Amino acid sequence: MFTLKIxxxxxxxxxxxxxxxxxxxxxxxxMTGTKYGCGIAQCGACTVLLDGSAMRSCQLPVEAVGxxxxxxxxxxxxDDVGKRVVAAxxxxxxxxxxxxxSGQVMAxxxxxxxxxxxxxDDILYGMSNICRCGTYNAIAAAVRQAAKA
Numbered sequence: 001m002f003t004l005k006i007x008x009x010x011x012x013x014x015x016x017x018x019x020x021x022x023x024x025x026x027x028x029x030x031m032t033g034t035k036y037g038c039g040i041a042q043c044g045a046c047t048v049l050l051d052g053s054a055m056r057s058c059q060l061p062v063e064a065v066g067x068x069x070x071x072x073x074x075x076x077x078x079d080d081v082g083k084r085v086v087a088a089x090x091x092x093x094x095x096x097x098x099x100x101x102s103g104q105v106m107a108x109x110x111x112x113x114x115x116x117x118x119x120x121d122d123i124l125y126g127m128s129n130i131c132r133c134g135t136y137n138a139i140a141a142a143v144r145q146a147a148k149a
Contacts, residue, residue: 001013001014002015002024002062002063002065004024004062004065004070005067005068005069005070006025006029006031006070006071006072007070007071007072007074007075007078008069008075008078011029013028013029013062014028015028015062017061017062017063018061018062018063019061019062020057020058020059020060020061020062021048021057021060021061021062021065021070022034022036022046022057022058022060024062025048025057025072031072031074033072033073033074033102034046034047034048034057034072034073034102034103035099035100035102035103036058037058037099037100037103037130038058039058039059040058040059041056041058041059042130043100043103043129043130044056044100044103044104044107044128044129044130045099045100045102045103045129045130046058046103047102047103047104047106047107047110047129048070048071048072048073048106049069049070049071049072049076049106049109049110050065050068050069050070051068051069052069052071052110052113052114053110053114054106054107054110054111071106072106073102073105073106076105076106076109079109081109081112081113081146082105082109084112084146084149085105085108085109085112085142085143085146086105087146087149088142088143088145088146088149089101089104089105089142091142091145092138092141092142092145093138094135094138094139094142095133095135096133096135097132097133099132100129100130100131100132100133103129104127104129104131104139107126107127107128107129108127108139108142108143108146110126111123111126111127111143112143112146112147114126116147117147118143118144118147120140123140123143123144124140127139127140127143
């Protein structure tokens with residue numbers, strides 16, 4: 001049994017040690033906004049914030065979360081930076097298929113929390129999530145817009 005702080009609320013989950021946080025969120029807590037992509041922490045579709053930092057949840061064992069605060073896409077607009085990012089995503093019509101976008105929004109939020117005025121290089125290196133539709137230019141433009149908002 002683990003008690004996790006998710007989106008500001010304590011949540012008790014009865015899962016085996018070693019269960020990736022992604023599966024705890026999706027399968028145990030029915031929070032399906034965080035997506036399964038590659039399963040090897042490369043694509044970023046499963047990105048959540050762990051104490052404000054972008055973290056790939058598919059390879060994060062539940063016991064490693066400890067007392068850290070987990071924020072998922074379901075609650076990102078409760079954060080001022082997250083709200084600006086979502087608004088920029090909508091205004092810029094960033095998504096095509098949309099599958100990776102929750103992870104992209106989480107990564108952008110973490111980037112802007114760490115670097116409020118990112119350079120193009122900051123965005124290039126900070127936004128390492130994969131988008132199979134290739135919306136990288138729209139993603140970068142939305143990050144720049146959210147930074148200015």
